[in-house]
Amino acid sequence: MKKKLTSRAQDYAQWYNDIVQLAGLAENSGVRGCMVIKPYGYAIWEKMQAALDKMFKQTGHENAYFPIFIPKSYLSKEAAHVDGFAKECAVVTHYRLKNSSDGSGVIVDDSAKLEEELIVRPTSETIIWDTYRKWVQSYRDLPILVNQWANVVRWEMRTRLFLRTAEFLWQEGHTAHATKKEAIYETEQMINVYAEFAQNFMAMPVIIGLKSEKERFAGAEETYCIEALMQDGKALQAGTSHFLGQNFAKAFDVKFTNMQGKQEFVWATSWGVSTRLMGALIMTHSDDNGLILPPKLAPFQVVIIPVFKEKKQLEEISLQAHAIKKSLEENGVSVKYDNRETHKPGWKFAEYELKGVPLRLTIGPRDLENGTIEIVRRDTLEKKFYQITDVENQVKILLDEIQDNLYRNALNFREKNTYEASTIQEFEELIEKGGFVYAHWDGTSETEDLIKQKTKATIRCIPIQNNTKPGICLYSGKPSEKQVLFAKNY
Numbered sequence: 001m002k003k004k005l006t007s008r009a010q011d012y013a014q015w016y017n018d019i020v021q022l023a024g025l026a027e028n029s030g031v032r033g034c035m036v037i038k039p040y041g042y043a044i045w046e047k048m049q050a051a052l053d054k055m056f057k058q059t060g061h062e063n064a065y066f067p068i069f070i071p072k073s074y075l076s077k078e079a080a081h082v083d084g085f086a087k088e089c090a091v092v093t094h095y096r097l098k099n100s101s102d103g104s105g106v107i108v109d110d111s112a113k114l115e116e117e118l119i120v121r122p123t124s125e126t127i128i129w130d131t132y133r134k135w136v137q138s139y140r141d142l143p144i145l146v147n148q149w150a151n152v153v154r155w156e157m158r159t160r161l162f163l164r165t166a167e168f169l170w171q172e173g174h175t176a177h178a179t180k181k182e183a184i185y186e187t188e189q190m191i192n193v194y195a196e197f198a199q200n201f202m203a204m205p206v207i208i209g210l211k212s213e214k215e216r217f218a219g220a221e222e223t224y225c226i227e228a229l230m231q232d233g234k235a236l237q238a239g240t241s242h243f244l245g246q247n248f249a250k251a252f253d254v255k256f257t258n259m260q261g262k263q264e265f266v267w268a269t270s271w272g273v274s275t276r277l278m279g280a281l282i283m284t285h286s287d288d289n290g291l292i293l294p295p296k297l298a299p300f301q302v303v304i305i306p307v308f309k310e311k312k313q314l315e316e317i318s319l320q321a322h323a324i325k326k327s328l329e330e331n332g333v334s335v336k337y338d339n340r341e342t343h344k345p346g347w348k349f350a351e352y353e354l355k356g357v358p359l360r361l362t363i364g365p366r367d368l369e370n371g372t373i374e375i376v377r378r379d380t381l382e383k384k385f386y387q388i389t390d391v392e393n394q395v396k397i398l399l400d401e402i403q404d405n406l407y408r409n410a411l412n413f414r415e416k417n418t419y420e421a422s423t424i425q426e427f428e429e430l431i432e433k434g435g436f437v438y439a440h441w442d443g444t445s446e447t448e449d450l451i452k453q454k455t456k457a458t459i460r461c462i463p464i465q466n467n468t469k470p471g472i473c474l475y476s477g478k479p480s481e482k483q484v485l486f487a488k489n490y
Contacts, residue, residue, distance in 0.1 A: 003018070003022060005018045005019065005022065005288060005289070005290060005354075006018050007288045008231065008232070008287075008288060012231075012232045013160075015288070016160075016279075016282060016283060017160075017161065019282055019286055019290060019291055019354075020041075020161045020162065020282065021161075022290070022354060023040070023290055023291045023354050023355050023356065024038050024039070024040040024041065024355065025037070025038060025040060025041030025044070025161075025162075025278065025282075025291075026038055026041045026161045026162060026278075027161075028161070031166075031167075032166070033155070033156055033157075033159045033165055033166030033167075034165060034166050034167045035161050035162070035165050035167075037169075037275070040299060040355065041278065043299035044278065044281070044293070044297055044298075044299060045169065045275060045278060047296070047297045047298075047299065048197075048201070048202075048277055048278075048297060049149065049171075051197060051201050051296070051297075052171065052193075052197055052273070053147075053149075053171075055193050055196070055197060056147050056171075056173070056193070059145075059189060059190075059193065060145050061145045061146065061147045061173060061175075062145060062146055062147070063146070063147050063148065063149065064146045064147070064148055065148055065150070066124050066127050066128055066131065066148060066150075067121075067127055068120060068121050068150070068151070069092065069118040069119070069120065069121070070118065070119040070120075070121055070124075070126055070127045071116050071117075071118060071119075072091070072116055072117045072118070072119055073116060074119075074126040074127060074130060075089075075119055075126055077126065077251040077252060078125070078126065078219050078247060078248060078251040080218050080219045080247070081125065081126065081218045081219035081247075081248075081251075082218075083218060084217070084218020084219065085122045085123065085154070085218060087155075088122055088154040088155050088156070089119050089120070089122055089154075089155065090119070090120040090153045090155050090166075091117050091118070091119060091120075092114065092117060092118040092119075092120065093113060093114055093117050094108050094109065094110075094112050094113050094114060095112050095114055096108075096109040096111075096112035097109060120153040121150070121152050121153065122152055122153060122154045123152060123172060123270075123272075124148065124150070124152075124172055124174065125174065125219065125244070125248055125270055126248075126251075126252075128146075128148075128174045129174075129248040129249065129251070129252040129254060129268070130252050132144060132174075132176055132252070132254050132266070133252050133253060133254045136176060136254055136255070136256050136266060137256060137257065138256055138257045139178050139256055139257065139258050139259055141256065142176055142177060142178045142256060142266065143175060143176060143177045143178070143182060143186075144174075144175060144176040145173075145175050145186075146173070146174055146175065147171055147172070147173040147174075148171065148172050148173075148174070149169075149170075149171050150169070150170065150171070150172065151167055151168065151169050151170075152167070152168060152170060152172075153166060153167050154166065154168075160279075161279075162275055162276060162278040162279040162282075163236075163276055163279040163490055164276075164490075165275075168274050168275050168276070169274060169275045170272050170273060170274035170275065171272055171273060171274075172270060172271070172272040173190060173269070173270060173271045173272065174268070174269070174270050175268065175269045175270075176249075176254070176266045176267070176268055177266065177267040177268070177269070178256065178258065178264075178266070178267070179267060180245075180267050182267065183243060183244075183245075183267035183268060183269050184243055186269045187222070187224055187241045187242065187243040187269045187271070188224065188241070190241040190269070190271040191208055191224040191225070191226060191239065191240075191241040191271070192208070194206075194226050194238070194239035194241070194271075194273060195208050195226050195239075198226060198228065198238055198239070198280075199407065200296070201294065201296045201297055202277065202280070202281055202284070202294060202297065203284070203285065203294040203296075203403055203404075203406035203407040203410060204228050204238070204280060204281070204284045204285075204407075204410055205228070205407065205410055205411045205414055206226035206227060206228045206238055207226065207227045207228075207436075207460075207461060207463055207485060208224065208225075208226055208461075208463070208464050208465070209224070209225060209227065209460070209461025209462050209463040209464055209485060210222060210223065210224055210225075210461060210462045210464065211223040211224075211225055211240075211459075211461060211462075212445075212448060212459045212462065212484070213445065214445050214448055214449075214459075215458065215459060216242075217240060217242045217270075219242075219244060219247050219248065220242035220243060220244050220245075220247075220270075221243050221244065221245040221247070222242070222243040223240055223241070223242050223243075224240065224241045224242070224243075225237055225238075225239065225240045225241075225460075225461050226238045226239045226240075227436075227460045227461050227485065227487075228280055228284065229413070229414045229417060229418075229435065229436055229487070230280070230283040230284065230490070231283055231284070231413065232283070232434065233417060233433070233434020233435045233487075233488070234434065234487065234488050234489055234490055235436065235460045235485075235487035235488070235489040235490070236276070236279070236280050236283070236489065236490045237276075237460070237489070237490075238273065238276070238277060238280050239271075239272070239273040239277075240271065240272060241269065241270075241271035242269060242270045242271060243269055244267075244268035244269055244270060245267065245268070246265040246266065246267055246268070247268070248268050249265040249266040249267070249268055250265055254266045279490070281293070281294075281297065284410050285356075285379075285406050285409075285410065286356065289353050289354065289381075290353055290354035290355065290356060291354060291355055291356030292356045292378055292379055292406070293355075293356035293357070293358060293378075294358075294402070294403050294406050294407075295358045295399040295400075295402055295403050296403060298334070298356065298357060298358050299334070300334045300335060300336040300357060301333050301334050301335070301357070301358050301359060301399055302328060302333055302334070302335045302336070302357070302358070302359045302360075302361060302395060303335070303336045303337075303338055303348075303352045303357045303359070303360050303361070304321045304324065304325060304335065304336070304337045304338070304361045304362075304363065305338055305345055305348050305349065305352075305360060305361070305362050305363075306318065306321060306338075306339055306345075306362075306363055306364070307345045307362060307363065307364035307365075308364065308365065313364075313365050314339065314341070316365070316368060317363050317364070317365070317368065318337075318339055320363060320368060320388065321337050321339070321363055322337065324361070324373075324388070324391055324392075325337050327391075327392050328391075328392060328395060331392060331396065333395060333396065333399070336357075338352075345362070352378075353378065353381075356378055357378060358377070358378050358379070358398075358399060358402050359375055359376070359377060359378070359395060359398055359399065359402075360375070360376040360378070361373055361374070361375055361391070361395075362374040362375075362376070367388075371387060371388050371389065372385045372386065372387060372388060373385065373386055373387075373388050373391055375391075375394065375395070375398065377398060377402060378402070379402050379405055379406055379409075380405070414436065417434065417435030417436065418435060418436040418437075418438070419435060419436070419437050419438070420437070420438045420439070420483070421437050421438070421439040421474065422439075422474075423474065424474050424475060427439050427455070427474055427486075428454070428455055431455045431456075431457045431486065431487070431488065432455075434487075434488070435487065436460070436485055436486070436487050437457070437485070437486045437487065438483040438484070438485060438486075439474055439483060439484065439486055440471040440472055440473050440474060440480035440482075440483055440484075441459065441473055441474075441475075441480055441483075441484045442473035442475075442476045442478035442479070442480055443480070443481075444476070444478075447473060447475050447476050450475055451475060451486070455486075455488075456488055457486045457487060457488050458486070458487070458488075458489055459484050459485065459486060460484075460485045460486065460487050460489060461484070461485050462482065462484045462485070463483075463484070463485055467482045467483060468482060469482060469483055470482065471483070
């Protein structure tokens, strides 16, 4: 390979950037703060998208599409919402260009100013709830269970590929309900869908919890989240689901006639994950040799590499390789056969190790004679020889083992790096060390701000499960009903 990866111990941030670029996932674009997602990176995102989309549809949701532009007045209708996004909004003010008089290029035509500025969507609640007003008249029109796959723009000043970019890809679900109970059920259902996806597809353990009032989505009454721990001891928010109450329904006058003939405001939710999951995937599993992909999300799960000296050997190996490829594909395994003669086998080994392909199958002339094949696992780098006649069975077993092993390793890492603090000194030492830290908090924004100021740690979530232990807030000495989860974060 052209460049050796920076090690995690040497510079974790550079290691991350190296993997993103050298594994062919993404690169910086000519537009400030925006990225180009390259084919291999986009193939992983497509796998994520397909799995999530199937789960959404299994829970009764349908896909739709709404405009990328939002009239400025729409954002003004929900005060908390506009406050939350005002500093990140890109604004369209004109609709035409013209050639400059001096011939230097195109300039904005000042006479083509929009009557009302348009916001490039940072999120779609406002434009969608303006639409729902037209869709909803009666209880018979509810629920509305809609999801959108789209791009959004949030004008970030400090950007990192996948983790924080000015434009990114995501999905956003927006649902409307007749009752508060239904909306809360939807909010909880979707955060559990995200948790299931993270754990079963990404092999990434997550903690489900509620955000503090300060950390809630702008305009929400409650925000549920899933939090994951990365290898450098920082937390990453991997998905959110928001109970919006009737805030947006009131802002956009979305009412319905109930079964008793009375008018009520609709209850709302929104929920989403983004290409940030790509960053989470990298930092959960990868090592100093490159990317490590869970088999369920790998663009191809198996790569077959021939080792040969002569053209005739390649022809003979190819017959066997194509037969193996066909057999595996018929059984649902995605396979790439790399028979390029422009690159040596060693170069290919390094390339696919860097790209995180779960299994590498190697066939040479001697393997043909012996009826064997070498299989290398990417997660453990373990090499073993198997009978060619048994390769289909072994590949399926190994892929399942890799998927399970990656989850176990990530869970073990999280458990080893999860602590409980009982004093301020202990808390600050643990936060500096890195990892998840459980500690008591008095529930006030003042104390939350103080902790962030002193330690740079934030309340990642108020865990939902196993969290009934009362105590005393470390910083204020006031009573605390339960422990919350702290960490430094991305």
